[in-house]
Amino acid sequence: MKDNRRSFIKKSTALAAGTSLIGLTAACKEISEKDEKVAQKEDEKIEREWPIKENNGRPKICVGTSRNSDRDTMRKIKQIGVDYVLMGGPPIPWTVESLREIMDAFKEEGLTVINMMIGGHPNTIYGREGRDDEIEKIKQSLIAAGEADLPVVEYNFYAHRLMEGYYEKLGRGGAGHTAFDYEPVKDLPADAERGEHRAEDLWKNLTYFLNEVIPVAEKAGVRMALHPNDPPIPVSHGSDQIMATLEDWKRLIELVDSPSNGITFDCGVTRELGEDPLEVLQYFGSRDRINHMHYRNVISDKPYVKYSEVFLDEGQVNMYAVMRDIIGLGYTHGIYPEHPRALDYDKEHPEGIRNQYPGGGGYTGMTYNIGFTRAMELAVLSSK
Amino acid sequence: MATAFSMGGVGISMAGTSKKSNKSAYIRDAGMKFALAMRPDSPRVPYAKQMDVMHAVSGIVRDKDLKPWEPKAILATKEAWDKLGIKWTVVEGPPSLGSETKLALKGRDEEIDNFITFMKNLKQYGNVDTICYNWMPVISWARTDKNTKARGGAIVSSFDYEDIKDAEYTEYGEVTKDELWKNLEYFLKAVVPEAEKIGMNLSLHPDDPQVHSIKGISRIMNTVENFDRMLELYPSKYSGLTMCQGNFSLMGVNIPDLIRRWGKKGAINFVHFRNIQELSGQLPSTKFTETFHDEGDIDMYEAMKAYYDIGFKGTIRPDHVATLYGETNEHQGYMTLGALYAMGYIRGLAESVSKNTMNG
Numbered sequence: 001m002k003d004n005r006r007s008f009i010k011k012s013t014a015l016a017a018g019t020s021l022i023g024l025t026a027a028c029k030e031i032s033e034k035d036e037k038v039a040q041k042e043d044e045k046i047e048r049e050w051p052i053k054e055n056n057g058r059p060k061i062c063v064g065t066s067r068n069s070d071r072d073t074m075r076k077i078k079q080i081g082v083d084y085v086l087m088g089g090p091p092i093p094w095t096v097e098s099l100r101e102i103m104d105a106f107k108e109e110g111l112t113v114i115n116m117m118i119g120g121h122p123n124t125i126y127g128r129e130g131r132d133d134e135i136e137k138i139k140q141s142l143i144a145a146g147e148a149d150l151p152v153v154e155y156n157f158y159a160h161r162l163m164e165g166y167y168e169k170l171g172r173g174g175a176g177h178t179a180f181d182y183e184p185v186k187d188l189p190a191d192a193e194r195g196e197h198r199a200e201d202l203w204k205n206l207t208y209f210l211n212e213v214i215p216v217a218e219k220a221g222v223r224m225a226l227h228p229n230d231p232p233i234p235v236s237h238g239s240d241q242i243m244a245t246l247e248d249w250k251r252l253i254e255l256v257d258s259p260s261n262g263i264t265f266d267c268g269v270t271r272e273l274g275e276d277p278l279e280v281l282q283y284f285g286s287r288d289r290i291n292h293m294h295y296r297n298v299i300s301d302k303p304y305v306k307y308s309e310v311f312l313d314e315g316q317v318n319m320y321a322v323m324r325d326i327i328g329l330g331y332t333h334g335i336y337p338e339h340p341r342a343l344d345y346d347k348e349h350p351e352g353i354r355n356q357y358p359g360g361g362g363y364t365g366m367t368y369n370i371g372f373t374r375a376m377e378l379a380v381l382s383s384k
Numbered sequence: 385m386a387t388a389f390s391m392g393g394v395g396i397s398m399a400g401t402s403k404k405s406n407k408s409a410y411i412r413d414a415g416m417k418f419a420l421a422m423r424p425d426s427p428r429v430p431y432a433k434q435m436d437v438m439h440a441v442s443g444i445v446r447d448k449d450l451k452p453w454e455p456k457a458i459l460a461t462k463e464a465w466d467k468l469g470i471k472w473t474v475v476e477g478p479p480s481l482g483s484e485t486k487l488a489l490k491g492r493d494e495e496i497d498n499f500i501t502f503m504k505n506l507k508q509y510g511n512v513d514t515i516c517y518n519w520m521p522v523i524s525w526a527r528t529d530k531n532t533k534a535r536g537g538a539i540v541s542s543f544d545y546e547d548i549k550d551a552e553y554t555e556y557g558e559v560t561k562d563e564l565w566k567n568l569e570y571f572l573k574a575v576v577p578e579a580e581k582i583g584m585n586l587s588l589h590p591d592d593p594q595v596h597s598i599k600g601i602s603r604i605m606n607t608v609e610n611f612d613r614m615l616e617l618y619p620s621k622y623s624g625l626t627m628c629q630g631n632f633s634l635m636g637v638n639i640p641d642l643i644r645r646w647g648k649k650g651a652i653n654f655v656h657f658r659n660i661q662e663l664s665g666q667l668p669s670t671k672f673t674e675t676f677h678d679e680g681d682i683d684m685y686e687a688m689k690a691y692y693d694i695g696f697k698g699t700i701r702p703d704h705v706a707t708l709y710g711e712t713n714e715h716q717g718y719m720t721l722g723a724l725y726a727m728g729y730i731r732g733l734a735e736s737v738s739k740n741t742m743n744g
Contacts, residue, residue: 050683076709078536080725081678109536173433313436313731320739344430345720349710367708367721368435371728374678375685379736382685 052381059293059327060084061373062114062334063366067102074109076363080370082111086154086292086334089116092134094141099148114334115152115225115292116145125157126197127205135209139216146220152291152333153217154225154264157206159197159239162231164188168342168359169308176342176359178309180272182233190238199240203251206242210256217260223333225264225291226252232272233304244304246275253289262291267322268315268339269294274303277317278325285329293326295319295337295373309339309359312372323376327384337373340365410742414692414734416655417473417699420723424464431720432470435727440465441474441516441701452479453502458509473699474654476516476589478502481571486521487556488567496571500578507582514699516626516654518589519568519605522554523598530716532673539707541716543593545670553600561602568604572618579622585698586623587653588614590631594668606668608637615651624653628703630660633682634669640686647694655691655700657730659684674704674717677729688733692741702726 054060062084063077069087077085085106090098094116103113118141123130145153162185169179190196217224229244242248249263265284267277284290297315300307312319326335339360346352346362354362419439422428432438444452445461452458465472480498484491506512518524528547534540579586594606604610611625625646629639646652659680664671677684691700705722707713 050686051679072709075536079534079538079706079708081535081676172436173430175434311436312728313735318739320736323736324740341434343434343724345724363709364721364724367725368728371677371725371730372732373728375729375732376736378678378685379733379740382683383736383740 049381052378054083057330057332058381059331059333059335059377060112060114061370061377062086062336063370064336064338067116069106071109074106074111078110080367081374082370084114084334085111086115086152086336087113087117089118089141089153092118092120092141093137094118094144096144096147099144099150103148103150113150115154116150117154117156117227119155121155121209124209125159125202125205126194127201127208131205131208135212138213142213142217142222142224143220145222146217150222152223152225154227154292156227157202157209157243158229158236159202159241160191160194160236161229162188162233162236163356165231165233166358171308171310171341172314174344175311176361178339178341178357178359180231180307180309182231182305186233186235188237194237194239196238197240199242202240202242206252207255210261214256214258214261218258223260223262223291225262225333227264228266228269230266230269230272232269244273246270246273246280249280249284253284253287259288259291262289264292264294265290266294266296267317267319268296268298268309271298271315271317272300272303272307274300278321281322281325282329285326285331290326290329290331290333292333293331293335294339295322295335296339309341309357311341312337312369319372320376320379323373324380327377327380335373335377337366337369340369343368410735410738412735412738413731414688414738415697416691416734417471417697418727418730418734419473419699419701420727421476421701421703421718424461424468428720428723429468429470431724433468435724437727438470439473439699440470441476441699442472443475443477444479451498453498453505455505455509458505462510462512472510472512474514474516475506475510475512478515478517481517483521483556485571486519486564486567487559488563488570492570496574500575503575503579503584504582507584513583514585514587514653516587516589518591519564520591520603521559521564522556522601525592526598527593527716531713534673534676534706535679537709538676538722539713539716540674541704542673543671545593545595545664548598551599556601558600559602561596561604564602564604568614569617572614572623576618576620576623580620584622585653587626588624589626589656590628590635592628592631593670593672594631594634595670596668606631606635608632608635608642611646615649621650624651626654626656627652628656628658629682629687630656630658630674630704633660634662634672636667636669639682640690643687643690643696644694647690647696652694652696652698654698655696656703657684657687657700657726658703674706676706676722677702677726684729685733685737688730688737692734692737700730702730 064086067087121134124134165180165185169177171177229241232244270277270280297312297317298307299315342359342361343364345364352362417439418437419441420432421441444457450457480495484495527541528544530541532540532542591603591606633639659675659677659682661673661675661680662669704717705726707719708721711719
C-alpha cells in the first residue's frame with residue numbers, strides 16, 4: 001500500500017508538471033526522444049510503461065483521409081487517438097513543396113503522414129506509349145518523398161478492378177458487411193478503353209516499372225508498397241489480375257531484391273485467397289517486405305470466389321495473432337484498420353457513409369475499429 | 385453549481401466471479417457480459433446490437449400508475465428487453481433507496497421494505513441478479529466542468545474540489561461520516577439476509593467524486609480501507625461492490641492489484657471499465673479529469689488481465705465516455721461515438737487477454 005501510494009504521488013506530480021487537462025498523449029509528444037528513453041527506463045523500475053506510445057520502433061495505427069482534409073476532419077482522427085494518416089498523393093510529379101504543404105497542414109493538428117498512394121500511370125500498367133514519361137514523373141515523386149520524409153509510397157498495378165461483384169449483406173443488428181461474389185460477374189466483357197490484358201504482359205510491364213523506380217526509391221530512402229488485387233480474383237472484365245495470389249506476391253518481391261520493393265499486407269485479403277495470414281505475414285515480414293498493412297477480418301466461403309468483409313471481432317482471421325506476429329517481427333510501418341462496417345449511426349447522419357463499397361461504413365465504424373485495434377496493440381506490447 | 389446533479393445512480397451487474405474451467409479455449413469477450421447503460425427506448429439500442437453488446441444495464445421503465453418495485457413494472461421492463469433480444473442483467477441506481485435510508489430520516493423502514501420487495505421482484509420477474517447502489521445521499525454523481533477539452537477537441541468532464549469547497553450546505557445541514565456508517569450498517573443488516581435468500585448480488589459503487597464531503601454531506605465510500613470495512617459489516621457473497629476503476633484509482637491504489645485482491649474474495653459483482661487522470665496530488669483525489677480508455681492513470685491491459693485471471697464473468701460496461709466530433713454534449717459521458725470506441729477497445733482487450741493466455 002505504501003509503495004502504491006508513493007508511486008501514485010510521484011506519478012501525479014509528474015502529470016501536474018507536464019500537462020493540463022489535455023491528456024497524456026499530447027504531453028508526451030513534447031518530451032524529446034532522448035528524454036523519453038530515459039524516462040521509460042526509469043518508469044520500468046517502478047512500473048510498466050503505460051500508456052504505451054507509438055514511436056519509431058513500433059507500428060503505427062493509421063487511417064486514410066483526403067489530402068485536402070479540413071481541420072475538423074483532422075480532429076476527428078485525433079479524437080479517436082490516431083496520430084498517423086495516409087492518403088492519395090497529389091498528381092504526379094510530386095515536388096518537395098507540394099508534399100510538405102500537405103504534410104505540414106496535418107502536422108499542425110498533430111498528425112503525421114506516413115503513406116501516400118501514387119497513381120497516374122495507366123500507360124505503365126498497360127505497356128503503352130507514354131509510360132516512360134509516367135515513370136520519370138514517379139521517379140521525381142519518389143525523390144521528393146524522400147526529401148519530405150514521407151516513408152512509404154503505396155501503389156496499385158490493377159489491369160481492372162471488379163467492383164461489380166460487391167454487394168451489401170446484413171450482419172448483426174443489421175450492420176452492413178461488404179460481401180463479394182465472383183460467379184455472377186466473372187465473364188463480364190472487356191471495356192473498350194482498357195482492353196484485355198494477359199498476365200505475362202502485365203508482369204513484363206511491372207518488371208519494367210520496378211527496374212526503373214525501385215533503385216530510385218531505395219536511394220531516396222522510400223519504401224514502396226504494392227496493394228494486392230482486391231477483390232483477389234483471376235480475371236476482371238477480360239483482364240488477368242497479377243496481384244491476386246500468394247505466388248504472385250512472392251514473385252513480385254523477387255523481381256527486384258530491395259526492401260523498397262514491398263507489399264501492402266492485408267490479412268483479410270490473404271484469407272480471401274484461402275491462405276493462412278500468419279504464415280504469409282511471416283514469409284514477407286521475415287524478408288522485411290511488408291511496407292504497409294491493412295488490418296481487417298473476413299469470412300471466406302470459397303477462396304477467390306465468395307467472401308464477406310465482417311467486423312474485426314468476428315471473422316476467420318485471428319486478429320490478435322496477426323498483431324502479435326507483426327509486432328514480433330519488429331514491423332514499424334502503418335497498420336490500417338480499413339473498411340469499417342456500415343452502422344446505423346452513419347447511415348442516419350448526412351455524409352456518414354464515406355465508402356465506395358456496398359456495406360462499407362464511415363467514421364462511426366472506424367471509431368469501433370480503432371478502439372479494437374488500439375487494444376490489441378496495447379495487449380501485445382504489454383505482454384512482450 | 386450546475387455540476388452537482390445526480391445521474392440516477394450507478395450500476396451493477398451479474399454474479400461476479402466463477403472459476404475458469406478451460407484455459408485452452410478462446411472465450412468470446414473472455415466470458416464477460418458486455419453491456420451499455422441504456423433503456424429499452426434508448427437510441428443506443430440499435431448501435432449496441434451492431435456492436436454485439438447484448439446485455440443491458442437498465443432502470444425500470446417508468447409507468448406513472450405503477451411503483452417501480454411492482455411486479456408489473458418489472459415485467460414490462462423485462463419484456464421490453466426480451467423483445468429487443470438483449471439480456472437485462474443489472475439495475476443501477478435502484479428505486480426506493482434514497483435519502484430516507486441513507487440519512488435515517490422518517491420513512492426509512494418503509495423505504496427499506498420497498499427495496500427488499502424490489503429485490504425480490506427484480507429477481508423473480510426480471511431475472512436480474514445484480515443491483516448497483518451507492519451511498520451518496522442528496523448529492524450523487526458530481527462534476528464541476530462538463531465541457532473539458534480532451535484530445536482533438538473531444539469533450540469530457542472533470543472535477544475540481546476548489547470550485548465547490550465553499551458551496552452552501554443543503555437543507556440537511558452537516559452529515560457526519562459516523563451517521564453514514566451507522567445508516568449503511570442498518571441498511572445492510574436489513575437487506576443482505578434477504579438478498580442471500582434470493583441470490584441478489586448487491587454491489588456498492590464508490591463515491592464519485594470520492595472526496596470527503598460536498599456541501600456538508602460527508603462521503604464514506606471514498607477509500608479502499610472503508611470498502612474493506614463495508615465488506616465486513618455483514619459479510620456475505622451477496623454484499624459486494626462495483627469495481628468502478630476510475631474512482632478506486634483516484635483513491636491511490638493500483639487497480640489490477642485491487643481487482644485481484646477483491647476478486648479472490650468474490651467481492652466484485654459488476655465492473656465499470658473506465659480510465660481517469662488524477663491531477664491533485666492528494667488522496668483521495670480532489671481534482672481529476674475523465675480520459676479516453678487508452679490514456680489516463682490505469683493500465684487497462686493489466687486491469688483486463690486481472691478480471692480474466694480472477695474468472696470474472698459478470699457484467700462489464702464502459703462509463704463516462706468522451707463526446708466526439710459532430711455530437712451534442714447533451715448527455716456528457718453517455719453519447720454514442722465514445723461508447724463505440726470504448727466497446728471496440730474493451731472487446732479488443734478481452735479477446736487479446738483470452739487468446740494470449742491460451743498460448744496464441
